[in-house]
Amino acid sequence: MSEMKKWYESEGEHSDVVISTRIRLARNLNGYPFPHLMNQAQRKEVSEKVRDALIGGNSALRDRFRYLEAEKLSPVELASLAGRHLISPEFANDPKGRALLLMDDESVCIMINEEDHVRIQVMGSGMQLKEAYDMADKIDTVLDETLHFAFDEELGYLTACPTNLGTGMRASVMLHLPASEADGTLRRVAASLGKVGATIRGSYGEGSRSTGAMYQISNQVTLGISEKDTLANLTDITNQIISLEKKSRGQLLSGESYQDTVWRALGILKTARVMNSGEFAELYSALRVGVAEGLVKGITLGQLSEAYESVQPARLMEQFGEEMNAAQRDRKRAEILRGLFRSTDIA
Amino acid sequence: MLCEKCKKNEANAYIKTNVNGDVHEYHLCSQCAAEMQNSEEFGSLFHFDSLFSPMMSGFDMVSSLLSSPFGSFGAMPSLTSGKRCAVCGSDFNSIADSGKVGCPNCYTEFRGRLAPTIKKLHGNSVHCGKHSKVTTQESRENETESLKKQLADAVRTENYELAAELRDKIKAMEA
Numbered sequence: 227m228s229e230m231k232k233w234y235e236s237e238g239e240h241s242d243v244v245i246s247t248r249i250r251l252a253r254n255l256n257g258y259p260f261p262h263l264m265n266q267a268q269r270k271e272v273s274e275k276v277r278d279a280l281i282g283g284n285s286a287l288r289d290r291f292r293y294l295e296a297e298k299l300s301p302v303e304l305a306s307l308a309g310r311h312l313i314s315p316e317f318a319n320d321p322k323g324r325a326l327l328l329m330d331d332e333s334v335c336i337m338i339n340e341e342d343h344v345r346i347q348v349m350g351s352g353m354q355l356k357e358a359y360d361m362a363d364k365i366d367t368v369l370d371e372t373l374h375f376a377f378d379e380e381l382g383y384l385t386a387c388p389t390n391l392g393t394g395m396r397a398s399v400m401l402h403l404p405a406s407e408a409d410g411t412l413r414r415v416a417a418s419l420g421k422v423g424a425t426i427r428g429s430y431g432e433g434s435r436s437t438g439a440m441y442q443i444s445n446q447v448t449l450g451i452s453e454k455d456t457l458a459n460l461t462d463i464t465n466q467i468i469s470l471e472k473k474s475r476g477q478l479l480s481g482e483s484y485q486d487t488v489w490r491a492l493g494i495l496k497t498a499r500v501m502n503s504g505e506f507a508e509l510y511s512a513l514r515v516g517v518a519e520g521l522v523k524g525i526t527l528g529q530l531s532e533a534y535e536s537v538q539p540a541r542l543m544e545q546f547g548e549e550m551n552a553a554q555r556d557r558k559r560a561e562i563l564r565g566l567f568r569s570t571d572i573a
Numbered sequence: 574m575l576c577e578k579c580k581k582n583e584a585n586a587y588i589k590t591n592v593n594g595d596v597h598e599y600h601l602c603s604q605c606a607a608e609m610q611n612s613e614e615f616g617s618l619f620h621f622d623s624l625f626s627p628m629m630s631g632f633d634m635v636s637s638l639l640s641s642p643f644g645s646f647g648a649m650p651s652l653t654s655g656k657r658c659a660v661c662g663s664d665f666n667s668i669a670d671s672g673k674v675g676c677p678n679c680y681t682e683f684r685g686r687l688a689p690t691i692k693k694l695h696g697n698s699v700h701c702g703k704h705s706k707v708t709t710q711e712s713r714e715n716e717t718e719s720l721k722k723q724l725a726d727a728v729r730t731e732n733y734e735l736a737a738e739l740r741d742k743i744k745a746m747e748a
Contacts, residue, residue, distance in 0.1 A: 259661035259676040341673075363703070375705045376677030381691070382700030384677040388691050393702045449691075450698020 233333035234310075234535055237528040238352020242518035243468045245400040245440065245531070246351055248311070249358040251366055252385045252394035253344040253375045260386035261339040269323030273338045279372040280327055280336070280365070287368060290330045296321030302548045305540035311349070313337055334361060341386050342394075344369065351531065353464065355397055355457050362395075363453070382449060392449030397457055399464050404439035404511050405474035406467070412441070415467065423447050423456075424463050438507035443467070479519055488516035495567045501560040502552075503539060510534055524570035533566045576602035658682045717743055 234246065254260065255275065258268055277293045296304065296317065304318040307326075312335040317324060327336040337345040346365050348358040369375070376384040382392035390396070406412040416426050427442045443464060445456045478484045491512040495501075510530075516522040517530055525533075535541060537559040543550050546558055576584045582602030657664050663675030665686050674680060680687065720743050727736040 254677055256677050257660060259663075260673060262671065262673050263661055263663070263675055366703075367706070370705055377705035378680060378700070379704075380699050381680060382702065383705070384674075384680050386673045388674065388687065389694055391691065391695065392698070392700050447695065447698075449695035449700060452702035454702070456702075 230330045232532075232535075233331050233349055234351055234528075234531050236351050237526065237531075238350055238354045240468055241352035241527045243401055243403070243471050244353040244464070245402055246349060247354045247358050248350075248396075248398050248400075249346075249348045249355070249362045250396045251344075251346040251362050252342040252383065252390045252396075253346065253366065253369070253373075254384055254386070255343050255373055256376045258343065261341065261343065262386065264323070264339065266323050269339050272343050273323070273325040275373060276336070276338050276344055276369065277325065277327065279369045283368060283372065285368045287329075287365065291327045291334075291336075292330075294326050294328060296324040296326060300548070302540060302543050306538075306544045307335075309538045309540040310535060312347070314340060316340070334365065336365070342390075344373075344375075351528070353399065353461075355399070355461055355464075359395075359397065359453060359457055390448055392447075393451070393453050393456065395448060395453055395456060396444055397460050398442050398444035399460070401441045401443060401464070401467060401471070402439055402511065402514055403441050403467070403471050404515055405478040406471045407439045407441075408478065409474050411470050411474050412467075415470065419443070419463065420446070422463060423451070423459060438511040440511075475515065475519060479515075479521075484512075484515070485521055487512050488521050489572050492516065492522055492567065492570060492572065495563050496570070497564065498560045500553075500556045501563060502556050503537075503559070506537060506559065506563070521573055522570055523573040525567065529566070533563065536566075537562055574600055576600070576605050578602075578605040656682070717747060 238244065238247070255272060258264065258272055261269070264272070273295070280291055281288045281293060296313075299307075299321065301318075304313070304321060307313045308315050308318040310332070312328065312332060313326060314337070317326075317337055317340045323339055325338040327334075327338070329335070333349050335347050335349075337347065346362050346369075348362045348365075350358040366375075378384055383390075383394035385391055385394055403412055406415075419426050423446050425444050425446050427444075428440070443460065445451075445460055447456075451459075491509040495509055495513065513522065514527070514530060517525060517527055539552075539555055542555050542558055550558070574584045576582045577600055579602060582604065584600040584602055655664065658675050658679045659682070660678040661676035663679055665683050668674055668679065668683065668687075674683075674687070720739055724736055724739040724743065727733075727739060
């Protein structure tokens with residue numbers, strides 16, 4: 227992969243609470259079945275048309291993209307892309323006839339022949355809904371010049387699944403909400419989010435381990451509401467949740483016990499010889515609060531995000547050998563983390 | 574422990590979902606877990622079985638063959654009238670079965686039959702927001718064409734009031 231600084235290595239707005247932003251636009255070409263009904267020849271045709279519309283066009287964007295045929299990538303490369311949320315696990319599991327266009331800093335990944343012919347995805351660090359949408363919009367406009375996406379005046383952009391009709395847009399923010407999760411604020415708010423057109427989802431965990439208090443908030447409705455209003459609505463909701471989390475953090479940090487949790491986490495990260503991904507998720511959550519609230523010095527939130535990405539299982543295998551088993555990964559993970567946290571200290 | 578979903582493989586993944594405060598816990602095999610993670614992470618908010626269910630109830634009865642066969646078979650001819658999409662060859666049954674529309678043209682071909690599902694998902698909404706540039710132009714041209722035809726008809730039938738109205742509309746659209 228390219229040496230350019232990746233999007234997640236920088237810090238966006240509200241990065242003490244907002245981990246990342248993502249915009250996805252679903253688009254399709256007239257005259258072809260949707261991907262689940264396409265044959266290999268049609269898949270190839272559509273892939274090449276999309277590739278040529280972007281890379282063959284005159285847009286300034288074209289030099290920043292690489293075209294990758296999914297079936298030519300190794301399972302570990304696919305898993306690593308999926309781990310970084312650049313492609314869906316479903317795309318990674320069934321790469322045949324699929325392709326992607328990846329931007330140099332990995333902030334844009336266009337999946338070709340996933341559920342829809344084209345899925346433009348833009349990622350940003352922190353709260354960057356407007357910036358991410360503007361980029362997605364720009365790419366969409368460039369592609370539309372030659373591809374003439376399937377569109378209906380009443381139904382909007384036509385998609386394989388009717389849930390995405392209209393704007394075809396799913397906007398989401400990944401939030402780190404340990405304090406409002408702990409004091410029950412989040413549970414109260416979550417129940418009312420559906421009424422204002424948003425969905426909140428908890429992240430995933432394995433076993434009974436903590437999921438690290440990561441939550442994703444996204445828009446529910448795509449038809450009858452413009453992109454602009456969707457983003458404004460989601461921004462309002464997110465800002466409210468951010469202020470609730472900050473209030474809860476104030477409470478949480480006023481006692482000694484959370485400081486103790488943060489500093490213990492730092493101690494373990496600096497010294498552990500074996501660390502599985504579940505334990506890391508839990509420590510990471512505590513440490514993120516510690517860095518955001520000034521309890522830990524010597525590392526930034528951006529470096530912390532980078533550390534998080536670098537010790538994900540597929541990433542370790544991509545860098546240190548595909549034959550690594552779980553035990554070897556746990557030792558490697560601990561080793562990398564000890565190095566990264568060596569110069570950190572309690573503030 | 575067996576996977577709760579496929580009930581075939583050993584469950585080796587634990588997934589806890591929390592959608593708007595509604596918490597569910599699942600013990601799944603890695604394959605089912607990956608599928609689920611995909612649908613959650615990438616925003617398919619609905620499972621299609623449930624999505625199409627009001628329209629599908631007739632078929633459920635047919636497939637079970639236990640409930641009144643006459644009632645359900647009675648519904649069959651209208652539901653399987655054999656109309657197929659000219660572009661992808663899908664009929665409405667295959668769309669309802671897979672939960673996915675066949676191609677963009679299916680939305681025109683089966684507009685009426687898809688309408689209840691779309692309404693259930695999105696209410697009575699009409700698209701607002703970004704328009705595909707070329708399609709919008711084309712559709713505007715089509716609209717103007719159709720207004721021009723109506724204008725010619727109005728002039729022929731000496732309905733001058735309507736003709737004046739249409740002329741103004743066309744002028745405004747071409748401006």
